[in-house]
Amino acid sequence: MDLGYFSYPVPVNDPVNSYAPGTAERARLKAALKELKGERREIPMIIGGKEVRTGDLRDVRPPHEIAHLLGQYHHGGTQEVQQAVDAALAARESWAAMSWENRAAIFLKAADLVATKYRPYMNGTTMLGQSKNAFQAEIDAACELVDFLRFNVHFLSEIYKQQPISGPGMHNRLEFRPLEGFVLAVTPFNFTAIGGNLPTSAAMCGNVVVWKCAATQVYSAQMFMRILMEAGLPDGVINLVLADGRTVGDVCFGNPHFAGVHFTGSTGVFNGMWKTVGENMGKYRSYPRLVGETGGKDFVLAHRSADVDAVVTGLLRGAFEYQGQKCSAASRCYIPSNMADEVREKLVAGIKAFKMGTVEDFSNFVNAVIDEKSFDSLAGYLDQAKKDQDVKVLVGGGYDKSVGYFIEPTVLEATDPQYRTMCEELFGPVLTLHVYDADRFDEILTTVDTTSPYALTGAVFSQDRAAVELATNRLRHAAGNFYINDKPTGAVVGQQPFGGARGSGTNDKAGSMLNLYRWLSARTIKETFVPPTDYRYPFLSEA
Numbered sequence: 001m002d003l004g005y006f007s008y009p010v011p012v013n014d015p016v017n018s019y020a021p022g023t024a025e026r027a028r029l030k031a032a033l034k035e036l037k038g039e040r041r042e043i044p045m046i047i048g049g050k051e052v053r054t055g056d057l058r059d060v061r062p063p064h065e066i067a068h069l070l071g072q073y074h075h076g077g078t079q080e081v082q083q084a085v086d087a088a089l090a091a092r093e094s095w096a097a098m099s100w101e102n103r104a105a106i107f108l109k110a111a112d113l114v115a116t117k118y119r120p121y122m123n124g125t126t127m128l129g130q131s132k133n134a135f136q137a138e139i140d141a142a143c144e145l146v147d148f149l150r151f152n153v154h155f156l157s158e159i160y161k162q163q164p165i166s167g168p169g170m171h172n173r174l175e176f177r178p179l180e181g182f183v184l185a186v187t188p189f190n191f192t193a194i195g196g197n198l199p200t201s202a203a204m205c206g207n208v209v210v211w212k213c214a215a216t217q218v219y220s221a222q223m224f225m226r227i228l229m230e231a232g233l234p235d236g237v238i239n240l241v242l243a244d245g246r247t248v249g250d251v252c253f254g255n256p257h258f259a260g261v262h263f264t265g266s267t268g269v270f271n272g273m274w275k276t277v278g279e280n281m282g283k284y285r286s287y288p289r290l291v292g293e294t295g296g297k298d299f300v301l302a303h304r305s306a307d308v309d310a311v312v313t314g315l316l317r318g319a320f321e322y323q324g325q326k327c328s329a330a331s332r333c334y335i336p337s338n339m340a341d342e343v344r345e346k347l348v349a350g351i352k353a354f355k356m357g358t359v360e361d362f363s364n365f366v367n368a369v370i371d372e373k374s375f376d377s378l379a380g381y382l383d384q385a386k387k388d389q390d391v392k393v394l395v396g397g398g399y400d401k402s403v404g405y406f407i408e409p410t411v412l413e414a415t416d417p418q419y420r421t422m423c424e425e426l427f428g429p430v431l432t433l434h435v436y437d438a439d440r441f442d443e444i445l446t447t448v449d450t451t452s453p454y455a456l457t458g459a460v461f462s463q464d465r466a467a468v469e470l471a472t473n474r475l476r477h478a479a480g481n482f483y484i485n486d487k488p489t490g491a492v493v494g495q496q497p498f499g500g501a502r503g504s505g506t507n508d509k510a511g512s513m514l515n516l517y518r519w520l521s522a523r524t525i526k527e528t529f530v531p532p533t534d535y536r537y538p539f540l541s542e543a
């Protein structure tokens with residue numbers, strides 16, 4: 001029953017805590033890390049609001065300290081995924097019927113729980129499970145997650161207000177219905193906030209969801225799932241399954257009630273999903289919504305007029321924060337010949353000053369990469385680079401997995417701008433630099449635009465306005481998030497809606513209204529107050 005039009009003010013971004021020595025937040029976070037390390041958490045799936053255990057236990061270990069066991073999760077199979085689909089469909093009607101005010105209150109409460117009571121635990125599980133330092137965890141598992149929840153409530157309220165005009169004698173309206181079926185959310189390891197956003201943005205719109213998180217993000221995902229339940233999310237609205245991607249795909253994409261997938265991860269996996277759904281067309285009740293934010297090969301392009309210190313800082317942070325495991329991370333850079341020596345020297349000095357190690361030592365800027373598969377792949381690229389003629393290791397190049405999956409922050413210099421590490425997504429702390437003739441800016445713009453199949457993020461550094469304008473125009477389709485004199489990472493919800501096109505995804509801009517439209521199916525209703533009772537046009541009666 002609606003007894004008023006309720007409004008939601010524009011939220012402000014959740015403030016970032018500093019965790020500086022002596023602060024209360026630092027003490028709380030350290031205590032949470034100690035508590036989490038002292039327990040062995042048993043992690044069930046959550047299906048239909050119930051804890052589901054299979055006894056098929058998989059270890060959860062910090063990537064930077066693989067000898068330590070944080071806990072074990074129950075791995076599911078076809079039966080549990082099917083159970084999750086059934087639980088979602090059973091919850092569908094009552095969830096879609098709940099008023100917006102009450103749906104919104106659940107997500108706003110979850111945001112407050114993350115921002116306050118559970119902040120150290122969302123950060124702590126992210127730090128330990130995904131090897132993120134305190135600052136990187138804070139901007140992800142606390143601030144960005146809170147922002148997604150609060151801003152999406154605001155955006156959806158704005159969408160609900162968008163109504164058509166009505167001519168005389170009628171009332172026209174738009175209902176923003178949820179999709180007819182269930183949504184599958186498949187989430188990546190690298191951002192706890194993305195893990196939280198993909199299922200909740202669809203659920204907020206009145207949809208029911210099967211959520212499959214990455215095996216390497218289970219530890220923080222279960223923490224958020226518990227928070228959603230404490231916030232009052234009804235049973236079955238979001239069902240967390242801990243199963244292989246293929247098993248989840250086979251069950252969900254084969255179901256006639258499959259209504260859409262909200263995916264973030266690699267381009268190859270999303271392409272596979274699209275193909276499977278295509279092959280299944282005819283099976284589904286509606287055309288499924290396919291939303292996928294995928295890989296990147298993000299660039300930094302310096303113009304001859306750029307401020308060298310700004311370029312170097314943009315590279316140090318943009319390429320190496322969270323070990324380069326951001327889809328937005330700078331991984332190829334184009335440096336003009338007039339400043340190449342100075343950039344090399346400052347970049348190498350900056351990297352040599354990084355400290356690498358565990359997340360519990362807050363002075364470490366760099367931690368471990370996510371798992372052995374990623375470690376081995378990165379080590380392979382580094383070994384190859386050491387052998388190749390037209391590439392030089394400027395700094396780093398080492399690796400060691402005896403204690404954790406540590407890859408040294410590395411800068412390669414390639415004379416060939418098409419060298420493989422200038423084109424392929426590596427997803428680790430490896431930056432490749434190419435020096436171009438400072439007088440040939442126009443040519444390098446073409447190279448930047450055509451080198452990789454991706455178009456996610458990119459940055460241009462220049463103090464010359466004409467060069468900024470030229471780059472902005474020529475690189476229009478090379479990046480969905482384009483930065484001028486800033487690093488290409490760190491988009492903030494409500495400020496820089498995030499996503500890219502080409503091989504980087506469907507560009508449905510997470511953290512914006514555009515994304516929410518994908519989880520809604522509008523119904524137009526026209527009501528005529530005094531319907532006509534004679535079919536004849538007035539001129540017919542003249543005859």
Ligand SMILES: NC(=O)c1ccc[n+]([C@@H]2O[C@H](COP(=O)([O-])OP(=O)(O)OC[C@H]3O[C@@H](n4cnc5c(N)ncnc54)[C@H](O)[C@@H]3O)[C@@H](O)[C@H]2O)c1
Nearest residue numbers: 187188189213214245246249265266269293294295296327
């Ligand atoms: N564009 C963006 O907004 C964005 C954001 C974060 C990460 N990413 C991308 O994600 C990748 C890194 O994350 P990742 O390693 O977790 O990606 P991934 O593609 O390996 O895994 C993503 C999710 O898909 C699941 N999955 C894997 N194979 C599957 C299959 N055959 N069927 C169904 N599901 C399957 C995984 O278990 C995981 O939950 C990088 O390519 C990065 O660029 C993109």
Ligand SMILES: N[C@@H](CCC=O)C(=O)O
Nearest residue numbers: 326327328489490491498
């Ligand atoms: N939104 C994040 C990237 C998410 C992908 O990994 C950023 O802008 O750095």
